[in-house]
Amino acid sequence: xxxxxxxxxxxxxxxxxxxxxxxxxxxxxxxxxxxxxxxxxxxxxxxxxxxxxxxxxxxxxxxxxxxxxxxxxxxxxxxxxxxxxxxxxxxxxxxxxxxxxxxxxxxxxxxxxxxxxxxxxxxxxxxxxxxxxxxxxxxxxxxxxxxxxxxxxxxxxxxxxxxxxxxxxxxxxxxxxxxxxxxxxxxxxxxxxxxxxxxxxxxxxxxxxxxxxxxxxxxxxxxxxxxxxxxxxxxxxxxxxxxxxxxxxxxxxxxxxxxxxxxxxxxxxxxxxxxxxxxxxxxxxxxxxxxxxxxxxxxxxxxxxxxxxxxxxxxxxxxxxxxxxxxxxxxxxxxxxxxxxxxxxxxxxxxxxxxxxxxx
Amino acid sequence: xxxxxxxxxxxxxxxxxxxxxxxxxxxxxxxxxxxxxxxxxxxxxxxxxxxxxxxxxxxxxxxxxxxxxxxxxxxxxxxxxxxxxxxxxxxxxxxxxxxxxxxxxxxxxxxxxxxxxxxxxxxxxxxxxxxxxxxxxxxxxxxxxxxxxxxxxxxxxxxxxxxxxxxxxxxxxxxxxxxxxxxxxxxxxxxxxxxxxxxxxxxxxxxxxxxxxxxxxxxxxxxxxxxxxxxxxxxxxxxxxxxxxxxxxxxxxxxxxxxxxxxxxxxxxxxxxxxxxxxxxxxxxxxxxxxxxxxxxxxxxxxxxxxxxxx
Numbered sequence: 001x002x003x004x005x006x007x008x009x010x011x012x013x014x015x016x017x018x019x020x021x022x023x024x025x026x027x028x029x030x031x032x033x034x035x036x037x038x039x040x041x042x043x044x045x046x047x048x049x050x051x052x053x054x055x056x057x058x059x060x061x062x063x064x065x066x067x068x069x070x071x072x073x074x075x076x077x078x079x080x081x082x083x084x085x086x087x088x089x090x091x092x093x094x095x096x097x098x099x100x101x102x103x104x105x106x107x108x109x110x111x112x113x114x115x116x117x118x119x120x121x122x123x124x125x126x127x128x129x130x131x132x133x134x135x136x137x138x139x140x141x142x143x144x145x146x147x148x149x150x151x152x153x154x155x156x157x158x159x160x161x162x163x164x165x166x167x168x169x170x171x172x173x174x175x176x177x178x179x180x181x182x183x184x185x186x187x188x189x190x191x192x193x194x195x196x197x198x199x200x201x202x203x204x205x206x207x208x209x210x211x212x213x214x215x216x217x218x219x220x221x222x223x224x225x226x227x228x229x230x231x232x233x234x235x236x237x238x239x240x241x242x243x244x245x246x247x248x249x250x251x252x253x254x255x256x257x258x259x260x261x262x263x264x265x266x267x268x269x270x271x272x273x274x275x276x277x278x279x280x281x282x283x284x285x286x287x288x289x290x291x292x293x294x295x296x297x298x299x300x301x302x303x304x305x306x307x308x309x310x311x312x313x314x315x316x317x318x319x320x321x322x323x324x325x326x327x328x329x330x331x332x333x334x335x336x337x338x339x340x341x342x343x344x345x346x347x348x349x350x351x352x353x354x355x356x357x358x359x360x
Numbered sequence: 361x362x363x364x365x366x367x368x369x370x371x372x373x374x375x376x377x378x379x380x381x382x383x384x385x386x387x388x389x390x391x392x393x394x395x396x397x398x399x400x401x402x403x404x405x406x407x408x409x410x411x412x413x414x415x416x417x418x419x420x421x422x423x424x425x426x427x428x429x430x431x432x433x434x435x436x437x438x439x440x441x442x443x444x445x446x447x448x449x450x451x452x453x454x455x456x457x458x459x460x461x462x463x464x465x466x467x468x469x470x471x472x473x474x475x476x477x478x479x480x481x482x483x484x485x486x487x488x489x490x491x492x493x494x495x496x497x498x499x500x501x502x503x504x505x506x507x508x509x510x511x512x513x514x515x516x517x518x519x520x521x522x523x524x525x526x527x528x529x530x531x532x533x534x535x536x537x538x539x540x541x542x543x544x545x546x547x548x549x550x551x552x553x554x555x556x557x558x559x560x561x562x563x564x565x566x567x568x569x570x571x572x573x574x575x576x577x578x579x580x581x582x583x584x585x586x587x588x589x590x591x592x593x594x595x596x597x598x599x600x601x602x603x604x605x606x607x608x609x610x611x612x613x614x615x616x617x618x619x620x621x622x623x624x625x626x627x628x629x630x631x632x633x634x635x636x637x638x639x640x641x642x643x644x645x646x647x648x649x650x651x652x653x654x655x656x657x658x659x660x661x662x663x664x665x666x667x668x669x670x671x
Contacts, residue, residue: 006488014568025492028644117568119559119641125399191560191640341492342643345568 003031006341010039014345016113017355019329021348025341033336035329041359048319053079053153053288056319060306061147063321064357066106069098070299071321072151077232078295078308079153082288091155091280093234097271098138098150099297100264104175105134106300107215107261110352111182114254117345118195123185130178133171140164155281169272176265183258186251196251200335200347203248211327214302216351219256220248226298238270250350257352286314301325301352323357367457375452377444384591385409387598387629394633409591413584421580424486432578435481436585439474443592446470450599451525453621454610462522464604468512471596474589475501475555478564481586482574493573497564499644500554503651504561508551510659514544514666515604524600528608538605540669544662545605547655549631552597554647556590559636563644598628 009020018039024032044063048056060071073095080087087095108131115123135145142148142158150156160168186192202210207217217224225242227235243259245252292309302324309318328351335347370376388409396403423432449456449463475497482494515537519527531537538545554561565573575586602608602624609621642650 004488004491006492012571014571027495028492115640119562119566119568120639121395121559122399122637125401129400189640191642194646195640195643340643340645342563342566342569 008344014117015348015353017353018359019353019355021332021336021344023336023341023344028340028342030336030339030341030344033333035332037329037355038359040356044360045319045321048316050315052286052314053284053316054286056316057151057153058149060319060321061149063323063360064354065146066109066354067102067299067301067304067357068147069102069150070297070304072149073099074295074297074299074304074306075308075319076151076153077297078293078306079288080284081293081295082291082308082310083153083284084289085154085282085284087155087282088279089233089276090159090278091282092232093271093275094156094158094160094280095151096234097268098141098148098156100267100271101134101138103264103300104179104261104268105131105138106352107257107264108134108179108182110257110349111186111254111261114196114250114346114349115192117349118192120189120192123182123192126178127182130175130182133175133178137168137171140167152281152284154284155279157281159280160275165272165275169269172265172268176262179258179261179265183255183262186254186258192254193251195343195346196249196254196350197247198249199339199343200250200253200350201248202331202335206331206334210331212302212331213327214299214324214352215256215260216253216328217302218243219245219252221246226296226303230296234271234274237274238267240267240270250346253350253352287312288314288316299324301328301354301357321360323354323360325352325354325358329353329358370455370457371448375450375455376447376457379452380444380447380592380595383595384588387595387625388591390626391594391629391633394630395637398633398637413588416579416584416587417581419580421582424577427486427577428484431484432481432582435477436578436582436589439477439589440585440592442470442473442477443589443596447592447596449524450596451528451603451608452599453617454525454528454608456525459523459525461526464512464516464522464524464527467524467600468509471555471593471600472501472505474593475505478574478586481578482564482576485574485577487577489571489576490574493564493570493576496570496644497557497574500557500561500563500647503644503648504551504554504655507547507651507655507659508555510656510663511544511547511551512604514541514662517663517666517670520670524603525608528603528610531607532610536605536607541605541662541666543658544666545601547659547662548601548605549628549635550655552594552601553632553635554651555597556594556632558594558632560639560641561647562641563647566641594632598625598632601628 004025006023006025009015010018020036022034023030057072060075061068063071108127112124112127139145142150150158202220204220204222207220207222223244228242240263243256245256288310290312295306297304305322307320308316311317389406393403446467448458449467479494479498482490515527516522519530557564606624609617609624
């Protein structure tokens, strides 16, 4: 059979993300792949230059639909460093709580997508059903299920009362039991292993070469996590494991993500147990002194980098965002080389693409 | 005149076309409902399959340019006709529209033809996904069909007949063949899953891999005919297994037979639904490996066992 060119995306049932691949298949085997992106470029970095620091918080929340909170966290963290502002501990704890909830949300959503792509609809339904618990918690805390608008420069705008505290603890306990079941399925279900093992392999060297970050890198044995490596409160006061795996294939990425979900659940419980009293935000000045800052944070998909340069006005001169998806994206042609057509969707979902983040 | 009326009744009402259509409706709905409950969903209401058929029938029938229109129209009709023809020879609780010595082979042939038509439908459709889906359908056909056929040989040898009604009849009073040759029964169920392209063997129409497979480019009446063919094939496949492996639910009491027959059909349907819920989709090379390296030798061993036992 001669070679067939198969277009995938930007609108396609195989891949829900707006990115286009042109695959050349020889029978069932992929021999070549080309990537085209930029379909959801919104010019957020340029827009940020025309907005005040307060307004940008709500703008960068729109960078991503899943990890919206981590973008505002990284941004606020950077602006606060420029201002020399000390955020009250309770504010930092609540920020971290939302970050971890978002990580759980992101990983569960991802698990569902992977399960759907390997044809195990049951796990897809379970993962997305359980994700509702997290979404409900986030709605209860912030009023929003996806965009929370929790962060402000100087802290957060929400506070927990006793009833909410109780509710969140109970719901998280319920969720932990469910996630243990998901982990059990991922570790032991043979058809999942048959579909995800030994595909999309990248070695630790290749990971370093392409600067891949996050769970994808950790699945290849690279032990890095900014929550531990670049410790800031409250992570300095919390005890948690960084999950790594050595297999470097899609299955290893799955295991890493599901175990990370459990770590995040424990972190949430710890944060709630140690939640200090006091105010949740400090007053921030509107004008930011001249200077530049690089702010980094561990998003669900890996390291997010914000570069902010201020010129003494209430608007930044430059805001540069680097998201983890971009580095994972450029490894895809290597990962897709030689895999079967059937595995394309599995490999693509293995890196947890967020094209909205990458295009901005 | 009475003879003609009775023949027309068996062909078109029971156990013929109308009865089958109702069964298809019921089984399709039950299947979707069971799977939904496994997923933790509610599932569709009872009239959903009918609503789907009507909706598709009312839709515009579009074909891509360059496609052979006559062939595209004939293939689903041919498949549907094959499946309907096969239904004549498959008894329902002992009632059959027609039977002769050797109808098992005819039925197996008639039920396997839609797979080839399905391949051809994808091949001529002109789309990349259609071609890939068609290819996969053909590869899958070669993987499941041989173990399935070999699994069907067992009951024929034990029953000492190539007639489905005879095989069913032979099991009255003795142990059902599903218990005599459990391996063959399981292989037949696996083969049926492959034949029906259900999860986890929905490789030719895997949505996340080849979009809609062979049927990607089809719509409206042609699509509904394809769906009806598949769904009716599921019903007939289940009926066939009941007759060959579970004694056709024939007991001394006539009223009980039908009840028992549907009970068995539900059990097989439940096992099909369960399989589709608990396994991830296999890759075509994994299925080919299983089909030829595992299922086919097992089926051969089963036949050897049956021959040894019968002889």
